[in-house]
Amino acid sequence: MNMNNKSPPKSIGVLTSGGDAQGMNAAVRAVVRTALHQGAAVYAIYEGYQGMVDGGERIRLQSWDDVGSILHRGGTIIGTARCAAFRERAGRLRAAHNLLRHGIDRLVIIGGDGSLTGADTFRREWPGLLAELLESGQIDEQTARAHPALMIAGLVGSIDNDMVGTDMTIGADSALHRIVEAIDAIASTAASHQRSFVVEVMGRHCGYLALMSAIAGGTDYVLIPESPPPEGWEEQMCGLLRQGRIAGRRDSIVVVAEGAQDRAGNPISCDYVRQVLQERLDEDTRVTILGHVQRGGTPSSFDRWMSTLLGFAAVQEVLSATPDSEPQLIGIRQNRIQRVPLMQCVEQTRAVAQMIGEQNYARAMELRGGSFTEMFDVFKAIAEASPSVTATTRPRRLAIIHAGGLAPGMNSAVRAAVRFGRDRGLTLLGVRGSFEGLLAGRIEELTWGDVEGWTGLGGCELGTNRHIPSVEELYAVARAIETHQIEGLLVIGGWMAYKAAYQLHCERDRYPAFKIPIICLPATIDNNLPGSELSVGADSALNAIVGALDRVKQSAMAAKRCFVVETMGRYCGYLALMSGLAGGAERVYLHEEGVTLKDLQAEVEHMVDAFHTGRRLYLTIRNERANAQYTTDFMCALFEEEGRGLFDVRRSVLGHFQQGGNPSPYDRILATRLAAHCISFLSEQLASGSADGAFIGLVEGKVTLVPLGRMSEMVDWTHFRPKEQWWLELRPVVQTMAQSIATEA
Numbered sequence: 001m002n003m004n005n006k007s008p009p010k011s012i013g014v015l016t017s018g019g020d021a022q023g024m025n026a027a028v029r030a031v032v033r034t035a036l037h038q039g040a041a042v043y044a045i046y047e048g049y050q051g052m053v054d055g056g057e058r059i060r061l062q063s064w065d066d067v068g069s070i071l072h073r074g075g076t077i078i079g080t081a082r083c084a085a086f087r088e089r090a091g092r093l094r095a096a097h098n099l100l101r102h103g104i105d106r107l108v109i110i111g112g113d114g115s116l117t118g119a120d121t122f123r124r125e126w127p128g129l130l131a132e133l134l135e136s137g138q139i140d141e142q143t144a145r146a147h148p149a150l151m152i153a154g155l156v157g158s159i160d161n162d163m164v165g166t167d168m169t170i171g172a173d174s175a176l177h178r179i180v181e182a183i184d185a186i187a188s189t190a191a192s193h194q195r196s197f198v199v200e201v202m203g204r205h206c207g208y209l210a211l212m213s214a215i216a217g218g219t220d221y222v223l224i225p226e227s228p229p230p231e232g233w234e235e236q237m238c239g240l241l242r243q244g245r246i247a248g249r250r251d252s253i254v255v256v257a258e259g260a261q262d263r264a265g266n267p268i269s270c271d272y273v274r275q276v277l278q279e280r281l282d283e284d285t286r287v288t289i290l291g292h293v294q295r296g297g298t299p300s301s302f303d304r305w306m307s308t309l310l311g312f313a314a315v316q317e318v319l320s321a322t323p324d325s326e327p328q329l330i331g332i333r334q335n336r337i338q339r340v341p342l343m344q345c346v347e348q349t350r351a352v353a354q355m356i357g358e359q360n361y362a363r364a365m366e367l368r369g370g371s372f373t374e375m376f377d378v379f380k381a382i383a384e385a386s387p388s389v390t391a392t393t394r395p396r397r398l399a400i401i402h403a404g405g406l407a408p409g410m411n412s413a414v415r416a417a418v419r420f421g422r423d424r425g426l427t428l429l430g431v432r433g434s435f436e437g438l439l440a441g442r443i444e445e446l447t448w449g450d451v452e453g454w455t456g457l458g459g460c461e462l463g464t465n466r467h468i469p470s471v472e473e474l475y476a477v478a479r480a481i482e483t484h485q486i487e488g489l490l491v492i493g494g495w496m497a498y499k500a501a502y503q504l505h506c507e508r509d510r511y512p513a514f515k516i517p518i519i520c521l522p523a524t525i526d527n528n529l530p531g532s533e534l535s536v537g538a539d540s541a542l543n544a545i546v547g548a549l550d551r552v553k554q555s556a557m558a559a560k561r562c563f564v565v566e567t568m569g570r571y572c573g574y575l576a577l578m579s580g581l582a583g584g585a586e587r588v589y590l591h592e593e594g595v596t597l598k599d600l601q602a603e604v605e606h607m608v609d610a611f612h613t614g615r616r617l618y619l620t621i622r623n624e625r626a627n628a629q630y631t632t633d634f635m636c637a638l639f640e641e642e643g644r645g646l647f648d649v650r651r652s653v654l655g656h657f658q659q660g661g662n663p664s665p666y667d668r669i670l671a672t673r674l675a676a677h678c679i680s681f682l683s684e685q686l687a688s689g690s691a692d693g694a695f696i697g698l699v700e701g702k703v704t705l706v707p708l709g710r711m712s713e714m715v716d717w718t719h720f721r722p723k724e725q726w727w728l729e730l731r732p733v734v735q736t737m738a739q740s741i742a743t744e745a
Contacts, residue, residue, distance in 0.1 A: 011041040011103040012318060013059070016076040017048035017111035017118075020295055021157040021171025023303030024076040024110055026582075029067040030311025030737065031108050036064055037736045038319060043102055047079040048111070049086035049118065055098030065614075071304050071584045072550045074174075074297050076157075080111075092122055096129040096150075097138055105147040106318040108311070109154050110170065113163065113346045116154040120327055120343055126150040149323030153314040153330055154342050155307075159295055162206035164352070164367060165345030166331025166338065167701065170310070173302040173666065175202070175294040176212055180665045182290055183217035183253060184456050190251035191453075196241070196277050196285040200270045202294050203257045205353040208372070209294070210257035215379050215672055216665040218415070218455030219253040220244060222383075223260035223268055225356050226364040227376060231263060237273075238280045240383060247387035248449040252283070265359055301546040302539065302666065304582035306332055312733050313337045334701035335533060335726060371701060375669070378676050382416060385423035387448035396686050398679075399486045400446070401431040401438060402464035404494030406659045407523040407537025409667035411461050413492050415454040416675035418446045424683055429484065433463045434493075435500060438480050439473065455672075458662045464493060468500040477504070478513035488517045488682040490675075494524030494535070495570075495720050498695060498711065505693040505708045517685035518708065519678045520695035523671070525658055528572035528721040530714035531706040532697020536674070539666040541568070541658040542578055548654055549583035553617055560611055560647040562618040562639050566632045568658050569623050571719035574727055575658070576623035577734060585619045586610075586738045591719070592728060595627035600635065604642040606739075611647045618647070670698065677703050 014031045016024045028044065035042035042062050045051045051058030070077055085091030099105070109119045126149060133139045156163040161172035179201050186197050199219075203209045207224025214222035221237045223229060229236070241252045254277070260268040270287045277285045299307075314330045317339065327342040348367060355364040365373050398421055400414055414430070421428045430450075432442040454461060469477050481489075491501045497520060504514045522529040525541035545567055552563050565585075567575045573590030580588035587603055589595050607618050620639075622632055632651055640649040663671070674696050685692055693708030706714070716723055 009039055009041050010106060010319060011043065012106045012108065012315065013043045013045050013099060013104040014078075014108045015045035015048050015052065015110070016078055016080045016157060017109060017115035018080060019112065019158065020075045020080055021159050021169070022074045022174035022295070022297065022299035023170040023307040024157050025070040025073050026299065026304045026307035027110050027155055027157070027170060027311040028076070028078060029070055030308040031315055032062045032067045033064065033737050034312045034315040037739070038315065040315070040319060041103070043104055044078045047081040048115070049083040049095065050081040051079070052095040052098060053083060053085045053091050055094070055101065059098060059102055061102075069553065071582070072298055072553075074299060086118060089125070092125060093129050093132060095122070096126065097133055100133070100139055100143055100147060103147070105149065106151045106321070108314045108318060109152060110157040112156065112158045113349050116156070116329070116342060117346055119152050119154060123150045123152050123327060151318045151321035151323075151325060152327045152342070153317040154327065155310045155314055155330055159209070160203045160206045161208040162204065162349060162352070163329070163331070163345060164348035165329050165340040167333050168302075168306060170307050171295070171299070171303060172208065174297065174300045175209060176216070176665045177300050178294045178297055179209060179213040179290060180216045180456070182288070182293070183213060183219065184662070186288060187217070187251055187253060190253065193284065194250050196252040196254070196281070196283045198254045198256060198270045198273045198277070198285065198287045200256050200258055200287070200289040202290070203259060205259050205356055207257045207259070210255050210260075211372070211376055211379060212665065212669055214255040215375060216455070216668040217253065217255070218453070219255050220383060221254040222379060223254070223256045223273070224376070225257055225259040225261055226352070226368055227361055228261055228263045233262070234276045234280070238277065241277070241281060243387055249452055252277070263359070265357070298550070300664070301542040301579070301582040304546065305578055308581055308737060309337055309730070309733060312736060313339075375673065378673060381423070381676065382419050382672065385419040385448070395425055395427040396487050397427045397429060397485050398488040398490060398682055399429040399431055399443065399484070400462065400490045400492065401434060402460055402462055402493050403434045403468060403491060403497035403500050404464060404466055404524060406460050406464060407494065407525050407535070408458055408540035408659070408661060408663035409536035409671040410464070410492055410523050411454040411457045411459070412663055412668045412671035413521055413523060413536060413675045414462060415451040416672040417490055417679055418451045419448065420676055420679040422448055424679070426683065429486065430462050434465045434467060435469050435477065436465065436467050437463065439476050441480065443484050455668055456662050458660060466496045468496050469503065474507055474511060478511040481513045481516070486516065488686060490519055490521065490678050490682065492521045492523050494522075494526060495528060498529060501693065501695070502708055502711045515691045517682050517691050518693040519681050520708070521674050521678055522695070522697055525575065526569045526572050527574040528570065529695070529697070530711060530722045531695045531704065532699065533726050534670065534698055536667050536671045537663070538574065540661060540664040541575060542582065543664050544658050544661055545575060545579040545654060546582045548652070548657065549579065549619070552652055553619070556617040560616050562607060562620065562643070562647050562649045564620045564622060564632055564635050564639070564649065564651050566622050566624055566651070566653040568654070571625050572721040572725070573623040573626070574725070576621050576626075577727060577730065580621045581730060581734050581737070583619065583621070584737070585621045585734070587620045588734055589620070589622040589626040591623055591626050592725070595630045600630065600638060604639060607639065608643065608646060611643075674698070674703065681705065
């Protein structure tokens with residue numbers, strides 16, 4: 001669709017600048033394909049601002065296929081470079097001339113605060129640069145009138161996650177994956193030799209990577225620039241590590257942000273921390289500086305789908321902008337796109353570094369945001385939880401039980417709950433084997449050391465299954481609760497866990513034993529629970545699916561091939577849609593939308609056209625219960641028959657592969673965060689003599705509690721999913737990324 005049939009199409013330039021970050025390619029791909037979908041011309045500017053200054057072959061018109069097969073690639077395929085020339089007006093004058101040669105007056109800049117500041121300077125100078133070019137005869141009056149202003153939109157590409165105005169920057173989640181993988185590997189060798197390790201991570205003035213990797217890695221101590229440790233921190237750190245050793249821990253790991261400093265502003269180096277540990281604890285201590293390995297590798301599923309959303313929104317922003325529009329930073333807040341004045345974000349970001357330099361650490365933490373402060377407090381609480389808390393005269397007894405399917409991150413939640421609970425003097429009981437284990441009496445006390453090493457452990461150490469108590473078994477459940485003196489219940493799991501907890505809540509009048517505080521923590525790869533936009537385990541499953549899609553694509557490159565990939569999720573299409581967005585699928589089938597024969601016929605026609613015009617791979621993703629009749633096998637047979645030998649068709653049912661593996665950093669962090677709130681809820685209920693039921697979750701970035709009695713009004717019982725699902729709003733983005741304007745015509 002042409003935006004204006006009476007004038008030439010609008011032209012957009014896209015560049016990556018500053019340090020590279022995983023996910024930049026996904027953003028570039030989204031900018032190119034969205035622009036083409038909207039009928040605009042789009043140019044890639046190679047080597048950042050240097051390419052803009054040099055012009056020529058470094059500014060290239062892009063086609064739909066130019067950005068094919070780049071989602072999985074790290075770094076940036078269009079390059080990035082430092083450009084001293086662009087810092088001078090003469091360089092910006094050349095850059096403006098080069099852009100005007102192609103009719104470009106709209107830019108999407110993917111970079112850090114320096115790159116975005118340079119873009120704003122360029123925008124403000126644009127009228128003066130045009131006047132100078134016109135006066136020197138390098139452009140004519142018609143060109144000057146046609147491009148009176150430069151419209152820009154900024155995306156933050158930085159692994160540091162240091163920009164105010166967005167929850168996450170492009171590359172931060174992938175960098176966190178690299179760091180946590182390294183910590184997991186270090187922990188195993190450290191435990192083998194009973195060593196201590198000091199790990200330095202990137203981040204400049206931002207402690208995000210250090211803090212979140214410390215939580216996800218289950219480390220002992222963390223040092224970040226925004227909140228330096230108190231005076232005498234060396235002894236405090238050694239004391240915590242010493243307690244852990246006494247409790248049976250075989251390794252100790254301290255994470256240090258590269259910008260860490262003490263309260264007086266003196267840098268804290270990894271070597272100094274190593275020296276302290278070695279001298280005061282007499283332990284063999286090693287230092288690991290991860291360096292640029294944090295920038296490398298394949299982008300995570302989150303960085304792929306988030307960057308795609310940002311690129312999509314950036315094109316909408318610059319195409320709708322007017323000469324008077326204020327440039328916007330396109331960020332993400334609570335899984336939704338957010339537009340914020342660009343320079344306001346840059347100024348506030350630089351204010352954090354200024355506050356750190358002025359030793360105003362309270363203000364620095366405030367500028368980082370409430371969730372950052374919350375997670376710092378969570379880490380302190382869990383790291384400082386004592387393994388030897390003296391129990392009260394009659395410690396209150398809380399039980400932890402799983403139900404439903406396996407979800408990576410269940411062990412992380414249990415570890416956090418036990419550590420928080422025991423630090424409050426509570427007795428934590430682990431129920432092995434879900435509700436069947438409760439009925440069989442397989443219940444044991446969990447100590448601080450019992451859950452050591454569970455943070456990054458896949459599977460479910462306590463065990464889980466989908467059996468929930470029948471009406472006939474409720475009496476036995478009540479007796480078990482009374483027999484083991486259970487005074488509060490933390491239920492961790494999926495749909496069956498919630499259904500069981502709701503059932504106990506509804507039967508309180510008949511069974512007084514159920515009149516105890518109960519809270520449900522969402523843990524299911526299906527992401528189909530009420531009261532939470534994301535469940536523990538869904539991110540890990542999505543990463544597993546996207547990794548499988550990468551391999552599927554590689555296997556298809558040798559021949560013309562269509563793949564039909566089936567994902568889990570039951571009647572919830574979250575995994576199918578998000579993996580389609582992150583994996584670059586041409587078509588996604590969801591139960592929420594349904595499947596018709598007309599849909600399949602249209603896809604076959606599109607598929608045949610694509611292969612006739614040179615396509616080598618066509619990827620279709622199908623939610624496992626998208627349609628009872630049009631199964632994965634049916635689709636494969638239909639495509640094979642209608643393809644008439646033009647291409648091969650292969651099916652891939654990923655199955656329980658999606659539930660396996662270690663939890664992702666995000667799932668570990670989410671599990672820890674929610675578990676901390678669950679223990680607070682249960683302990684407060686016990687202290688006040690209340691017996692409320694609730695389910696916890698993350699809604700628009702905030703931890704929320706919903707009364708258990710409201711569950712019925714929030715769910716579709718027939719299809720095992722919430723009545724409202726936020727991610728369905730993303731369907732147009734998937735369609736835009738999959739269909740060029742040519743194929744739509």
